[in-house]
Amino acid sequence: MRATPTVPRTSDHPDSATPSQAAPVVELRQLRKSFGDLEVLKGIDLAVRPGEHVVLFGPSGSGKSTVLRSINLLEPPTSGSLRFDGVEYGPGIPGEPQAAERGRPIDLRRNIGMVFQQFNLFPHLTALENVALPLRSVRGCKRPQAEHQAAEALRRVGLLERAAHYPRQLSGGQQQRVAIARALALDPQVMLFDEPTSALDPELVGGVLATMRELAETGMTMLIVTHELGFAREIGDLNVFMEDGQVVETGDREIYAGPTNPRTSAFLSAVL
Amino acid sequence: MPLANYDWGLIWDYRSDLLNGLLTALEVAVVALVLSLVCGMLLALLRMRAAPFSWIAAIYINVFRGIPALVTVIWVYFGVALAIDVKFSVFQAGVIALTLLYSAFLAEIFRSALEAIPKGQQEAGLALGMKPARVFFSVTLPQATKIAIPNVGNMFIGMVKDTSVFTVIGLLEVVRVTQNVVATTFQPFVLYTAAAALYVAVAFAIDFLFRLIERTMEAPPDGLLSRAVRGRRQRRIQALIDAETASPSASA
Ligand SMILES: Nc1ncnc2c1ncn2[C@@H]1O[C@H](COP(=O)(O)OP(=O)(O)O)[C@@H](O)[C@H]1O
Ligand SMILES: [Mg+2]
Numbered sequence: 001m002r003a004t005p006t007v008p009r010t011s012d013h014p015d016s017a018t019p020s021q022a023a024p025v026v027e028l029r030q031l032r033k034s035f036g037d038l039e040v041l042k043g044i045d046l047a048v049r050p051g052e053h054v055v056l057f058g059p060s061g062s063g064k065s066t067v068l069r070s071i072n073l074l075e076p077p078t079s080g081s082l083r084f085d086g087v088e089y090g091p092g093i094p095g096e097p098q099a100a101e102r103g104r105p106i107d108l109r110r111n112i113g114m115v116f117q118q119f120n121l122f123p124h125l126t127a128l129e130n131v132a133l134p135l136r137s138v139r140g141c142k143r144p145q146a147e148h149q150a151a152e153a154l155r156r157v158g159l160l161e162r163a164a165h166y167p168r169q170l171s172g173g174q175q176q177r178v179a180i181a182r183a184l185a186l187d188p189q190v191m192l193f194d195e196p197t198s199a200l201d202p203e204l205v206g207g208v209l210a211t212m213r214e215l216a217e218t219g220m221t222m223l224i225v226t227h228e229l230g231f232a233r234e235i236g237d238l239n240v241f242m243e244d245g246q247v248v249e250t251g252d253r254e255i256y257a258g259p260t261n262p263r264t265s266a267f268l269s270a271v272l
Numbered sequence: 273m274p275l276a277n278y279d280w281g282l283i284w285d286y287r288s289d290l291l292n293g294l295l296t297a298l299e300v301a302v303v304a305l306v307l308s309l310v311c312g313m314l315l316a317l318l319r320m321r322a323a324p325f326s327w328i329a330a331i332y333i334n335v336f337r338g339i340p341a342l343v344t345v346i347w348v349y350f351g352v353a354l355a356i357d358v359k360f361s362v363f364q365a366g367v368i369a370l371t372l373l374y375s376a377f378l379a380e381i382f383r384s385a386l387e388a389i390p391k392g393q394q395e396a397g398l399a400l401g402m403k404p405a406r407v408f409f410s411v412t413l414p415q416a417t418k419i420a421i422p423n424v425g426n427m428f429i430g431m432v433k434d435t436s437v438f439t440v441i442g443l444l445e446v447v448r449v450t451q452n453v454v455a456t457t458f459q460p461f462v463l464y465t466a467a468a469a470l471y472v473a474v475a476f477a478i479d480f481l482f483r484l485i486e487r488t489m490e491a492p493p494d495g496l497l498s499r500a501v502r503g504r505r506q507r508r509i510q511a512l513i514d515a516e517t518a519s520p521s522a523s524a
Contacts, residue, residue, distance in 0.1 A: 072399055074395055074398065074399060106401055106403065109398065109399055109400070109401040110401035111401075112399075113399075113400075114396075114399040114400075116392060116395070116396065116399075118390075118392050120390075120392040120393060120395065120396035121396075122393065122396070122397075122411055122415075123415065123491060124414050124415055124418070124489070124491045125491075126509060128509050128512070128513075129509075133402075133410055133411075134397075134400040134401065134402055137400075137402045137403070137406045137410065138400060138401045138402055147508075147509070147512055148512070148516075151512055151513065151516040152516070155516065160513060160516055160517060161513060161517065163509060163512070163513045164506060164509045164510050164513060165492075166491045166492045168491065168492065169492055179396075182400070183399075183400065186400065186401065
């Protein structure tokens, strides 16, 4: 069983294929986030183990993006615990003793890659420079070394021959694969994907999903927010249904065929 | 007065005086532009911070946008100099006056350019683990600069024109030189026409220059100039691609 204190896992299937009982690399406990008076995360519990592929799904506005953005502290949580690789980064759970030491956001981010719905490539830089910039800035690589590694990363996503192109000259699917390469080049422990295919024309979705599938096969730990439930069913070791800032139900792939919670059923029957 | 009485040859006779006046005007304007770019950027960043800082910047901007150049330079040269007991040269007073004024205008230009950069750009940089300062200099600033360039060009044209009021403190710029020549030749129409033509020519030149700068910042490079400026970088990347393509690595 995973540590999900408030919402017990509904699926009691033995975790046959999944990466076992290793300590979680990312662990959220009672994580809350408010924007002003609006509470958008109402106590999230989630444990992600090394090599695991976690899918977050649910209606728009349910807080999926905010969960991902809390994990790399683009949105600092209002309260609760966020642990990464055993180090506490969250503000803490009310009533519990404060963590003796708290990690720095920059150290957290250097170990977590993020892929955005809108790609967010740097438009004034070529594909190669997009990948090389963080290698120089974060890893302190010299330019030739950074560009060599950037070329390797672009090769991994099949875009080496597009390395000299600017984002404007690439299709949405190619831009997203460059964005994946940019994050991967820093060799993160965990990759976050926030609706990576939602901004793409339908015919370009497959290429990005293929790249993500290859990445999953290398054993990368991945957290994916997606509406591509076919892909989710194929890749999701742990599938988390969110609604209204809460985790409603978690389960393995069976969740898509036989959800136990009526709200999950209602959502799935509306979108499938 | 018949047209024949205008001695257009005077312009040629006094060309070096007029051009020296123009040179002085340009020197003041260029030094002030460099200082205003720095101060304007700092003000813009202050303006975008939280409450007490943004107020300070907002007050400064609104005050100095409202003061005429003539008043500012008199205030600096005669007022401030007396108040704090330093003697500015006319050149220094001109530079200070323009910098005080145009920092305010440039701050607003930079602020709107910085605000035009989508939030996702900064977030992408931070999510990659880049330091905020590095994100600013490598991601936000280059994109904002390209947006701001045409307006900066307009401001620079304005600065050159505003040097004309520094004739009141005796700066030997275009108007002062023209006044001096007119005092001995009694040909105001000819000489002020020449002065006006100089300002127009400079405005054209500045406009042309800033368009060129803007063009070199196109991504992808557009036109001969930007290819010439950025060609080396492009060739290096292409050479790298060719080398990498030729050597299939283990990770492929
Ligand atoms: N920066 C913000 N300021 C205020 N409200 C926000 C902000 N970001 C998200 N929200 C709100 O938080 C809720 C959850 O948003 P989000 O996490 O983006 O949902 P999802 O990704 O599931 O669609 C929404 O109601 C949204 O309007
Ligand atoms: Mg979202």
